[in-house]
Amino acid sequence: MSETIFGKIVSGEIPAELLYEDEHCIAINDINPQAPVHVLVIPKKGIPRLVDAAADDQALLAAGKVAEQLGVAEAFRLIVNNGAGAGQTVFHLHLHILAGRGFAEGQMAGFQ
């Protein structure tokens, strides 16, 4: 797999402020936030897409911990874009935590 920007952040080649780190993942602020809180949970393992991550659920569990640490555990939205057709632009699996603003009830997709 070719190295992505997130692979370089995980390896430390590109510096980033880490909001959270454990053995499985890191969390950083999104460079182009779509909500007052927009954090990316990035597994250290360079899995390209969710469908490539058969047994790698640790990062999903870590998202709850990150949300707690951010103080948004009561209400946050967790998004994974899988594939270019769904809006994935960085092919190193990552979870978006969005919080700090309202989300329309029943509204499913996207960052709106």
Ligand code: 5GP
């Ligand atoms: P995707 O569209 O792949 O689900 O999400 C990629 C996300 O990564 C986008 O929300 C974009 O703003 C964010 N992003 C892209 N490049 C960088 C970067 O260099 N640093 C950070 N912190 N976020 C980035």
